[in-house]
Amino acid sequence: MAFFLQKSSLANHLRSSYQKTEGSLAVPSRAFHVELGDREKALLAKDPSLRRFKSYKKSVWRLKRIGDVLTIVVVAVMREEARNQAKAAGGSE
Numbered sequence: 651m652a653f654f655l656q657k658s659s660l661a662n663h664l665r666s667s668y669q670k671t672e673g674s675l676a677v678p679s680r681a682f683h684v685e686l687g688d689r690e691k692a693l694l695a696k697d698p699s700l701r702r703f704k705s706y707k708k709s710v711w712r713l714k715r716i717g718d719v720l721t722i723v724v725v726a727v728m729r730e731e732a733r734n735q736a737k738a739a740g741g742s743e
Contacts, residue, residue, distance in 0.1 A: 686694070
């Protein structure tokens with residue numbers, strides 16, 4: 651097992667990545683907080699022209715509920731049709 655670990659590329663990759671991070675422990679991995687610039691603030695601002703494309707939670711819920719009800723209705727109708735066909739086939743013999 652040790653032979654495979656020494657020769658595998660995965661072990662080499664893990665070993666090299668460990669050596670890289672070992673030397674960089676003195677450098678923090680997070681940067682300091684910097685205030686957003688004007689461009690970033692403009693990009694994050696709400697755009698009224700895009701409001702009509704936003705899906706609202708209540709309308710999505712309502713659409714999902716309609717789909718669920720239609721699915722139940724279709725399954726019930728198909729089941730009833732199958733039951734009627736089975737009765738018709740059984741009664742004619």
